[in-house]
Amino acid sequence: MHKGIKIHDGIFWIGVNDNETHLFESLWPLPKGVSYNAYMILDEKVALIDTVKGGYFSQYLNKIKALLPKGKAVDYLIINHMEPDHSGAIKVLVEAFPELKIIGNKKTLQFLEGFYGVTKNTISVEDGEVLELGKHKLKFYLTPMVHWPETMMTYDITSRTLFSGDAFGGFGALNGGIFDDQVDLEYYEDEILRYFSNIVGRYSGMVQRAFKKLEGLEIKIIAATHGPVWRSNPSKIIELYDRWSKQETEEGVVLVYGSMYGNTQKMMEAVASGLCSEGVKKIRLHNITQSHLSFIIRDIWRFKGLIMGSCTYNMELFPPMKQLVSALENRMMKNRYVGVFGSYSWSGGALKELEEFANRNNKDWTLVEPVIEALHSPNDEDLQKCELLGRNMAKAIKS
Ligand SMILES: Cc1cc2nc3c(=O)[nH]c(=O)nc-3n(C[C@H](O)[C@H](O)[C@H](O)COP(=O)(O)O)c2cc1C
Numbered sequence: 191m192h193k194g195i196k197i198h199d200g201i202f203w204i205g206v207n208d209n210e211t212h213l214f215e216s217l218w219p220l221p222k223g224v225s226y227n228a229y230m231i232l233d234e235k236v237a238l239i240d241t242v243k244g245g246y247f248s249q250y251l252n253k254i255k256a257l258l259p260k261g262k263a264v265d266y267l268i269i270n271h272m273e274p275d276h277s278g279a280i281k282v283l284v285e286a287f288p289e290l291k292i293i294g295n296k297k298t299l300q301f302l303e304g305f306y307g308v309t310k311n312t313i314s315v316e317d318g319e320v321l322e323l324g325k326h327k328l329k330f331y332l333t334p335m336v337h338w339p340e341t342m343m344t345y346d347i348t349s350r351t352l353f354s355g356d357a358f359g360g361f362g363a364l365n366g367g368i369f370d371d372q373v374d375l376e377y378y379e380d381e382i383l384r385y386f387s388n389i390v391g392r393y394s395g396m397v398q399r400a401f402k403k404l405e406g407l408e409i410k411i412i413a414a415t416h417g418p419v420w421r422s423n424p425s426k427i428i429e430l431y432d433r434w435s436k437q438e439t440e441e442g443v444v445l446v447y448g449s450m451y452g453n454t455q456k457m458m459e460a461v462a463s464g465l466c467s468e469g470v471k472k473i474r475l476h477n478i479t480q481s482h483l484s485f486i487i488r489d490i491w492r493f494k495g496l497i498m499g500s501c502t503y504n505m506e507l508f509p510p511m512k513q514l515v516s517a518l519e520n521r522m523m524k525n526r527y528v529g530v531f532g533s534y535s536w537s538g539g540a541l542k543e544l545e546e547f548a549n550r551n552n553k554d555w556t557l558v559e560p561v562i563e564a565l566h567s568p569n570d571e572d573l574q575k576c577e578l579l580g581r582n583m584a585k586a587i588k589s
Pocket residue numbers: 448449450451452453454455501502503504505506533534535536537538539565566567
């Protein structure tokens with residue numbers, strides 16, 4: 191990974207791996223790192239597509255210099271996305287190549303000035319405009335809010351490569367191989383979904399708009415800004431992204447509970463038995479204080495059913511459950527079933543908030559009965575109701 195890697199005639203991956211950052215966007219755990227993918231096209235004109243996070247500039251620059259033919263300079267930097275994990279090296283890049291012309295759309299150039307004070311040698315492009323490098327012809331597609339307002343994609347008409355920005359990208363550094371046929375795809379697919387559901391999912395409608403715009407385009411390679419480059423089976427990730435952004439779900443249920451002393455957990459175990467008795471195999475159980483929210487959101491995005499159970503804490507929902515409920519509303523998830531239950535010892539409060547969530551969002555989440563509330567510790571009747579909730583949820587997701 192110390193030098194550029196050819197992905198097609200004249201096109202090179204010049205990205206870097208970050209195995210140091212613990213939390214992407216200071217929020218999302220990176221147990222296996224993340225790659226910041228950037229690309230270089232060598233033609234009559236030389237173009238770079240995106241940069242890397244600031245601290246990785248020297249690795250990036252070394253790759254550029256090693257590939258750059260003698261006597262040539264870098265002519266263009268195309269900015270698909272201004273988030274600093276991709277734009278962080280722009281300012282120093284401009285110092286290294288002062289003649290460089292920076293290409294972005296109107297919004298990109300506003301961000302460029304705001305973040306880095308760069309205003310010189312910029313070219314604003316419109317949706318559908320084409321830039322000729324020689325053999326390679328790059329067409330720009332503005333795809334706002336996938337996932338920032340300035341995001342765009344760059345399509346190389348010659349090689350049929352789509353430089354897609356953050357779309358189709360995911361967590362996980364690239365360890366050796368960079369292509370879909372060289373890596374453990376099962377791992378990356380999970381991490382692409384974790385990236386999508388937590389970061390891009392809220393803008394699913396805009397992802398669908400982008401799909402409409404790209405309709406009919408022959409795509410042989412997808413080169414995103416994170417994760418593997420799809421050269422063998424790009425249609426696989428396109429299909430997954432299409433399904434996820436249409437909020438199509440799989441048959442399965444996510445169980446999330448918050449419990450301090452085990453009573454609420456006991457209720458969730460009864461729910462799980464009910465699901466199992468109706469043949470549900472894909473059950474993902476999360477103790478909310480043990481699983482990071484990003485993995486819970488990933489599973490909820492994937493499956494059709496969600497059951498949440500919470501103890502009461504100072505008159506309210508258990509604090510991390512509150513965070514989950516707010517995250518669900520922020521992601522604007524749809525077409526799913528939800529079941530809720532709670533426990534308390536004097537005044538209650540947790541269940542009320544979960545029911546309020548279900549009622550507020552009843553167009554997007556269909557409530558599955560019964561709703562159960564246990565005082566102190568669940569009795570036999572409570573546990574039977576929990577099993578019934580599991581059975582009813584199983585029937586709902588199979589209907
Ligand atoms: C710090 C703390 C705060 C609590 N606050 C409330 C409360 O405001 N209202 C209430 O009815 N119960 C309250 N409870 C009681 C628990 O919600 C109740 O015992 C519940 O059954 C605990 O479930 P668990 O065993 O799954 O943790 C509180 C318990 C603790 C430890």
